[in-house]
Amino acid sequence: xxCDGKEVLYLPGEDFPSFAKTLYKESGAEYPKFxxxxxxxxxxxxxxxxxxxxxxxxxxxxxxxxxxxxxCRASSLHADIEYSRTMNDIPSPALFVYTLANIVSGEIAIxxxxxxEELMLVQDGPESREHENYLKVLMAEGKxxxxxxxxxxYDENGNYIAELSLIKKx
Amino acid sequence: MDxxxxxxxxxxxxxxxxxxxxxxxxxxxPLFGEGxxxxxxxxxxxxxxxxxxxxxxxxxxxxxxxAMQSIDSLAAFIExxxx
Numbered sequence: 001x002x003c004d005g006k007e008v009l010y011l012p013g014e015d016f017p018s019f020a021k022t023l024y025k026e027s028g029a030e031y032p033k034f035x036x037x038x039x040x041x042x043x044x045x046x047x048x049x050x051x052x053x054x055x056x057x058x059x060x061x062x063x064x065x066x067x068x069x070x071x072c073r074a075s076s077l078h079a080d081i082e083y084s085r086t087m088n089d090i091p092s093p094a095l096f097v098y099t100l101a102n103i104v105s106g107e108i109a110i111x112x113x114x115x116x117e118e119l120m121l122v123q124d125g126p127e128s129r130e131h132e133n134y135l136k137v138l139m140a141e142g143k144x145x146x147x148x149x150x151x152x153x154y155d156e157n158g159n160y161i162a163e164l165s166l167i168k169k170x
Numbered sequence: 171m172d173x174x175x176x177x178x179x180x181x182x183x184x185x186x187x188x189x190x191x192x193x194x195x196x197x198x199x200p201l202f203g204e205g206x207x208x209x210x211x212x213x214x215x216x217x218x219x220x221x222x223x224x225x226x227x228x229x230x231x232x233x234x235x236x237a238m239q240s241i242d243s244l245a246a247f248i249e250x251x252x253x
Contacts, residue, residue: 032187032188032189032207035186035187035188036185036186036211089222090218090221090222092215092218093211093214093215093218094185094186094211094212094214094215097211
């Protein structure tokens with residue numbers, strides 16, 4: 001895991017659940033709901049934890065001026081497959097709530113009190129012209145002071161990536 | 171095994187209550203709000219648990235509310251309704 005280009009943690013060979021648990025402990029967050037999240041949600045949650053960790057000016061900013069614009073490729077497909085496995089018996093409500101990609105941005109917004117624009121785009125990859133254009137319009141519109149932007153993807157084969165940045169209005 | 175102890179283990183497993191052991195759960199403490207701090211999704215998972223493990227279906231929401239006050243009340247509800 002890298003923060004501002006510097007290596008924070010390197011855990012070769014660990015599967016995602018172990019990796020995520022180690023990162024969660026490392027983050028110092030006390031948020032028991034973390035353990036109930038889908039893997040994709042854990043991924044976005046952890047990336048946001050480290051992104052915002054020492055940014056006090058974001059913590060104290062007006063929640064209505066804080067926005068999230070994220071993108072993903074596989075949407076919630078990994079959680080969808082997990083949930084579909086429970087449908088042969090009694091479907092799991094706890095898995096069902098994570099069968100939407102935008103629950104990732106929702107969990108981050110709740111955790112960090114972001115009450116401005118919140119969007120999860122399904123796009124081909126981390127680079128997206130639509131995503132970039134949306135950000136430009138959002139920041140130009142004037143209300144948003146801080147915006148988390150990036151790509152959080154966890155595909156059906158267990159491949160994952162999270163790249164988040166914080167955009168600050170000058 | 172005592173039903174209360176069994177239930178504590180099942181709740182920890184079913185609700186992903188990481189870092190909590192059966193010994194940490196007070197049988198008379200509220201399950202929701204304070205106490206274990208469970209939420210509405212957890213309540214649904216407990217309903218699923220009752221049906222899967224004990225064959226009990228909750229048809230009256232008021233019954234579920236009373237049953238889920240604590241481990242004690244949940245155990246009493248199961249004893250009364252299990253098939």
